[in-house]
Amino acid sequence: MPVSAQRCFLVAILATLCPACPAGVPFVPPAPDACSNSADGSLINLEIGDGTDASAPFHPFVQGDSPSFITGGQGLRMFAIRLRLQGSQPPTCVRQTTAIYDEAGLNYGQITTPLKTYADAPGARTTRPLWLAFGIPDQFRLHVQAGTLQRDIHLCQPCPLPSQSTAGNDTAP
Amino acid sequence: MEIVQALQARSLAVDGQVRAFCRRFDDQALETARLSDQARARGEALGPLHGVPITIKENVDIAGTPSTMGLRSRQNEPAKSDSVTVQAVREAGAIILGKTNVPQLLLAQEAENSVWGITHNPWDLSRSPGGSSGGEAAALASGQTPLGIGTDIGGSIRIPAHFCGIAGLKPTVDRWSNRGSVGAIPGQELVRAQIGPMARTAQDLALLATALDPLAMSRRDPAVPPFAAPRPEDVDLKGLRVGVFTDDGYLAPGPAIARAVRRAAEALADAGAEIVDYQPPGAQELLYIWLAGISADGGETMRALMADEEVCRQIKPSMRMARLPSAVRQLAAAYMASRGQDRVARLLRALGEKPVQALWTLTTERTALRRAELDAWNTQNLDLVLCPPHALPAMQLGTSGDLSLTLNYPFRYVMLNFPAGVLPITRVGEDEQNWRKPSDMVEKRCAEVEAGSAGLPVGVQVVARPWQEDRVLAAMIAIEARVIGDSAYPRTPIEPMGSSKRL
Incomplete structure (x- = not known):
């Protein structure tokens, strides 16, 4: 196929793969809900949840979950996460780094931005959605470091096998 | 827009180690991407690179930023306008992510200077990414950009491509406009620098090489001939005669590099080309x-x-x-x-x-050698040549000052002004590191580079007659299609690593 035809084909495919483009307007992920004066606070647990629907209650991912992807105007997949912090003093502004790795260990990208947190249940605070537009592979490891805690969770879309685990990942200090 | 965001996130993950960028245009890139997405949503096409991110070598003018060549004396001299090639890049719809690092005066096989610091090779952070387009190659290999613009006066596109396992093309001089490309010795024209494309693969390289409009460049730069863009897809490799050499008789390449040349020749034979031995004239001269x-x-x-x-x-x-x-x-x-x-x-x-x-005598000798090369091609009826891009794999940081005599392979085709591309083929094997028996101090330095080089990428150089970039690109694409599945193919992007992790 000639290069020019390949380009047209690519553009056409990208256009049809754009379910988040109502009336042709591509979805643009909002900027992180950032803050300054971050603190670690006193944390005992960190959970990572799906953030694509910002109005939904916090729903933690489990190993092997499939996040809700949105395809942008250029055909790249993205999704959002929310973090829930639990402890005696969860901070109102938490320093965090979120990164995505494929199975071979290739880091697809990371975001290091302090995020505001909002009161959830007693002793728990939750962030607003943090959009990850990293060119996400089908199977990947999501790594989050928030305050003094870090967590890894394996997600996939599509997944090779049905989800085997129903428990959340361990939180490591 | 999300592709720009993805690449910015990738840079945040890796460029602290690689240090390929010397200037980033994060906000402008996001804004350009937003406008690009809106245009696409309206059904408007901005050009063949609509929305595709790209990086530009530091010495290529972008309005408002200095092209320092790594010199502090030029830090406060912002370019007044975009170079002609950057204008063509923007008109094709590409989004410029930033500028990438170079060596001082663009004259080293590294990318280190006192303005922007040291760029590291992502295959081995203790080694050089090559130079002078070393920042471009490191950014490509580490997945921070899909396309790049470099310049080449003695291998400055092709050496970094070879060292970092990516693809690059040095076109015939003035095939793309050099107006706005800053060089260390203005007015020196015995050997001239040439702007050219860089990418992770030959396919991507061809996309960039064919996307920029040479006719528009020709209108802005009288040196550029009004030729249409090359069309590698129109080249039929069947029946083309390809001369091959693995050693020019001046400085032998390592066994992995010779193996890469032979593998590329096999691939072109499989594509229908006729392979013959070739011994190039005038290697030392x-x-x-x-x-x-x-x-x-x-x-x-x-x-x-x-x-x-x-x-x-x-x-x-x-x-x-x-x-x-x-x-x-x-x-x-x-x-x-x-x-x-x-x-x-x-x-x-x-x-x-x-x-x-x-x-003047040197210029006369150079011209005579150009004619001798063409005569040799005509005698053997050659359409293409395959040869080493360099005698060595990536060298340790800070050592290239003693290795200027290892430039025989890349110098050759800038002096002769034949278009030449480099693409990755394989990686140095464990048994291919300690083979050289040094006969002098140059070979001793070469042996020091080769020690510990297992796992580093090596490539092949593909050369065509002047102005036949379409044949270079077609051959590169055909070779790539046949070697990309090899177990030792140096696939990128990679995670930056030390030598201990390479194998």
Whole structure:
């Protein structure tokens, strides 16, 4: 196929793969809900949840979950996460780094931005959605470091096998 | 827009180690991407690179930013306008992410300077990404950009491509406009620099090489001939005659590099080309004419550019030699020759200030060698040549100052002004690192580079007759299609790593 035809084909495919483009307007992920004066606070647990629907209650991912992807105007997949912090003093502004790795260990990208947190249940605070537009592979490891805690969770879309685990990942200090 | 965001996130993850970027346009890139997405949503096409991110080598002018060549004296001299090639990049719809690092004065096989720091090779952070387009190659190999623009005056696109396992093309001089590409020795035209495309794969390279409009460049730069863009898809490789050499007789490449050349020849044979042996004329002469020509002013132009800045370690040895009084250099050359150091002796004789008549003689010799090369191609009815891109894999950081005589393979085709591309083929094997039996100090340095090089990428150089970039690209695509599945193919992007993790 000639290069020019390949380009047209690519553009056409990208256009049809754009379910988040109502009336042709591509979805643009909002900027992180950032803050300054971050603190670690006193944390005992960190959970990572799906953030694509910002109005939904916090729903933690489990190993092997499939996040809700949105395809942008250029055909790249993205999704959002929310973090829930639990402890005696969860901070109102938490320093965090979120990164995505494929199975071979290739880091697809990371975001290091302090995020505001909002009161959830007693002793728990939750962030607003943090959009990850990293060119996400089908199977990947999501790594989050928030305050003094870090967590890894394996997600996939599509997944090779049905989800085997129903428990959340361990939180490591 | 999300692709720009993804690449920015990737840079945040890796560029702290690689340090490929010297200037980022994060906000402008996001804004351009937003406008690009809106245009696409309206059904408007901005060009063949609509929305595709790209990076630009530091010495290529972008309005409002300085092209320093790694010199502090140029930090406060922002370019007044975009270079012609950058204009073409924007008109094709691409989004410029930033500028990438270079060596001081663009004259080293590394990317280190006192303005922007040191760029590291993502395959081994203790090694050089090559130079002078080293920042571009490192950014491509580490997945921070899909396309790049480099410049090449002695291998500056092709050496980084070879060292980092990516693809690059040095076109025939003036195939793309060089207006707005800053060089270390303006007015020196014995050997000229040429802007060219870089990418992770030959397929991507062809996309960029065919996307920029040469006719638009021709309207802005009288040096650019009004040719249409190359069309590699129209080239039929069946029946083309391909000359192959693995050793030019001056400095032998490592066994992995010779193996890469042979593998590429197999691939082209599989594509229907006819493979024949080729022995290139004038290997030594070309190397020393290049070095003699570029030092003909005794280094005075470069010293004036540098003002009071210290010469970096990569070019200090050559600058010192060039500044020696002629009689001292001749004595030193005689001494080195008596010690069996013939390569260095000839270098000492070649470097240094020359009268105009000597420069004209060098120019005449260069032209004669260009004609001799073309005659040799005609005698054998060659359409393409495959050869090593370099004698070595990526060298340790800070060592390239003693390795200027390893440039015989990349120098050759800039001196001859034939278009030449480099693409990755394989990686150095464990049993291919310690083979050289040094006969002089150049080979001793080569052996030091090769020690510990297992796992590093190596490539092949693909050369065509002047103005036949379409054939170079077609051959590169055909080779890539056949080697990309090889177990040792150096696939990128990679995670930056130390030598211990490479295998």
